[in-house]
Amino acid sequence: MASSANVPEIPQDQGFISFYGNLPEKHATTLRFFDRGEYFTLHGQDALLASRDYFKTHSVVKMLGYGVKKLESVVLNKSHFENFAREVLLVKHYCIEIYTGSKSDWSLQYQASPGNLTQVEDLIFGSTDITSQVGILAFKIGTENQVGCSYIDTYARKFLVAQFADNDAFSNLESLIVQLSPKEVLIPPGDAYIPAKVVLNRHGLLVNESKKAEFSSAETVRLLNRLLRFKKGQQESAAALPEVDLEHSMAALAALVKHLDLMADETNFGQYTLLSFDFTQYMRLDSAASAALHLTSYGSESSIMLTAKSGAPRTIAALLNKCRTSGGQRLLAQWIKQPLTDKNRIERRLDIVETFVNNVQLRQTITEDHLRRMPDYQRLAKKLQKAKANLQDLFKLYLGLVRLPVLVDCLLEHEGEHSAVILAVLIQPLRNANEKLVKLKELVETTIDLKQADQGEFIIKADFDDQLGELKKELDESGLKAEGILSRVASDLKLETSKSVKLESNAQIGYYFRVTLKDEKNLRNNRNYHTIDTNKGGVRFRNSALEEVNEVYLRVRREYEQQQSSVVKEILSVAAGYVEPLQSLNDALSQLDVLTSFAVCSISAPIPYVRPTILEKGSGNIELIQVRHPCMELQDGVNFIPNDAVFEKDGHRFYIITGPNMGGKSTYLRSVGVAVLMAQVGCFVAASSATISIVDAILARVGAGDCHLKGVSTFMAEMIETANIIRTATKDSLVIIDELGRGTSTFDGFGLAWAIAE
Known part of the structure; x- marks a missing residue:
């Protein structure tokens, strides 16, 4: 590698x-x-x-x-x-x-650790952006299986809390884990957590134990008063927030704050938001369903960019990822794990996707001209917040802000169908963010030398500060003197100015002359010049006159940079006051990016996807005509044969699929599950037509998985997963079971399958 x-x-x-x-x-x-x-x-x-x-x-x-x-x-x-x-x-x-x-x-x-990258963000993401969510979950189990959860995303600076009753298999906890996708989990010690650890191990999560005393809600209000960013006009007391009444969740939150040592860093104060997370507003997915449908992982591999050697996407995340921004990729990974169960919200997303599918010019302009040039505003906002930003970061931020009004105007040009939805969901948030960031854009234009920034040199305008202005004059004088010396040197060496011999400078060594290797002979053995170095780019050298000028130039440049540093610090401090609107802008751009990504994916398929007709939950009807597996059809050498799948509330609700090995049974099952999930995420689906009643859960058992690695037999793993399905499924759930009873004899397997089916 x-x-x-x-x-x-x-x-x-x-x-x-x-x-x-x-x-x-x-x-x-x-x-x-x-x-x-x-x-x-x-x-x-x-x-x-x-x-x-x-x-x-x-x-x-x-x-x-x-x-x-x-x-x-x-x-x-x-x-x-x-x-x-x-x-x-x-x-x-x-x-x-x-x-x-x-x-x-x-x-x-x-x-x-996987859930806490705070100390190393700048080290390991120095040359790239974070494209996946990074968070840590803690939970406390109370009496009667009351589970209080707290989730912290230190990158997005947010706390999510939830408290709910669960069953003995902790099915609700597992749904929450799938939806939030934490990288790490913190729990207290004790036998009560052994069944929950089974769920955690299924997801391959890093599990840490913390002392029981850390899981106390006694100090949570005090901690939140320091860490929360209260809205304008809101009472600045965490005690007034309804989330504080969730005792077990607050205990878990206190343990996380201490585990991450958030109070030790003053840049965290007044920066976090606290939200209740209602996992019931999303489709429930267990680990088996997530794995069976290959949402974000394929086997042991996990990535939103995961593709096969042929370039075909191997996961649904990779398939749908046509995003142009890092924020869009992070939001896409979240949406895939959180399919909606609210018909109005699903239809709203589908309306926007349909607009971008039908309006080719609008879609291409947004993706190619605007989104691809937008920086990671969440990352830049955090750097400003932690006082780790520099002028280059401010310039990156500015380049995106300059495009923002043009992007808004581009969206406003659409006056056809769904224009009201486009206005409410996309245009208004972008317009609000733009209005709040106008002053920041003006600050950059007033302070940073934009011409020099285009050349890769990030300095403050000399006329912004009187002392900088004086020093700039001295630097310009040194430059003019060096130009004069260049003319004399060219004449002395019998070379053409600015072609054969050039005057150049850099931040490290200042001014120097350079000739090509071909003209080095003109310089050889001439005692009036001394060579700095020789490389394939030519020979760098100076004479005594340039040495004197360069000495003054370097001294003045150091003074300029020293004076500039105090000005830069002040400018960045002012820019840090715009963190909140920058976060809002990041959210708005990310949503736009994901929805255009859905549209690009829908029209770039071998056979374009179609908009599904969404029915209310409880309707009990699913009709998929000529449904295909969107990843499978993209593979080289595959001639995919589409199939139908029809479920009726008062008719066929249960199917047994039979056929030879390698006949496509598992792919057919996955195709149905993927189509329903994509529809509830808000994307078009791979079918010639689709009518889908909203399901509250997709529960799956496909393949033996890696049960042997977890110390249980194939049969035991099958029984555990099937028991979870029976315990969790409702009349509005989609259940997919492949080769039920494969872990035992044919006779016993048939009897088992029959009993479960009944």
Whole structure:
């Protein structure tokens, strides 16, 4: 996967080997990285894991030390570190520790877990955006299986809480886990949590236990008063919020705040929102259904970008992901796990998708001209919030804001069908955000030198500050003097100015002359000039006159940058006051991005998708004509044969599918489930026509899965999952069971299937 060529040698330091050997024992699911400035290293079993799972070759492993004291080591440049650390945290669900120091003097600098990336966000997402949700869930079980849950997304700065009664199999908890997709779970110790751990293990979640004393709601109000961002005119007391009455949820929230140590960082104060999460407003999905329908994972692989070698998408998330923004990709992953059960909300999404399907110019203009040029406003807002932004971030933000009024005008041009929905759902939120951010756009135009920014140099306009203006004059004078020297040098070397010999400068060494390698002979053995360096781009050199000018230039430039830094700090502080409208803008753009993505996906299929007719929940009718599996039909060499599926409230509600092996039975079952799910997400479906009654749940049992890895037989796994289905299903649920009774003999399996069917 990655090359080990041109990697630096790790210093042969016995002191480090001794230090490493004396580190406290760690779990195999925690990796220790050592930051050595220009690169990172892994050692021991961590190094072997990186060579096996990331580099895919043992040749990158080098031995550190001599004699009997040797230590396996792997070097990762910064790009490899970012990629591997993201994979470790978000795919493997491991934890990482990052040490800094030298020789035998090292200290733990950063820690991160799948649900808490706060300390390492800037390190591992330095050159890319976060495209998936990152959150951590905690729950407390009370009497009569009352479950209080709290979810924290530190990236989006939000708390979600829910409290509900559950059954012995914790079906509601599992639905909530599927809908929120936490990367990590925090629970108290105790036997009461053993059945719930079975659910957590099914999802492969990292589970941490915290002391029971941490799960106390006594301090929650005090913590929330510091962390919450109250709305204008709202009473600034968490005690007045209805969510505070959810005792078990508040206890779980308090435990999470302490676990994440949110109170230690003042930039968290007044930044979080608290919301109740009603999982009943979404279709219930269990882990088996999510896996069977390949929503976001295929086998052991999980990614919103997951595709086969042929380029065909292998998951529904990858299929629908035509998003142009990082925020859109995050929202898409959320929507797929949270299909709607409200007919009006579904129809609203379908109206907008239909508009973009029918209006080709509008769709292409939005996706190609506008959305693809929008930055990740959520990430930029957070950098401003944490005082980690710079002028380049402000310029990125500005480039998107400049396009915003044009984007709004583009949407306003649509005056046909569904224009009222477009106005309410898309235009108004964008217009409101634009109005609130006009001053921020003006701030950037007033302070940043936009011409220089276009060239990649981010500086404050000289006329913004009197002292900067004086220093800029000195810099310009140095530039004019250097230009004059260039003319004399060109004449002396008998070369053409600005063609054969050029005057250039950079931030590190200032002004210098450069000639091509072809003209180097004119410079050779000339004592009036001294060479700085030679490379394939030519020879860089100076004479004594340019040395004097450059010395003044570098001194003034340092003074300019020093004066500019205080101005920049003040500007970024003002910009940080616009975090809330930037978050609102991110939400509006993300929604637009996902809905246009649905439209692009619908019209780019081999046979265009159709708009489903949605019936109220309880109607009991599903009619899918010529339904196809949207991922399967995109694979190379597949001639997909569509099928019908018809369910009637007072007629056929139960089907037994039979046929030969490899006949397409499982694909047919999945096609029906995927069509219903896509419709309730708000997307068109792969069929020639579709009428779908809203279902409250999709419950599935397809394949033996990896039950052998979990220490249970195929038959036991089948019984557990089937029992969960029977316990959870209602008259409005869609149940998909493939090869019921496969884990036992044919005779017993038939009897079992018959009993369950009845």
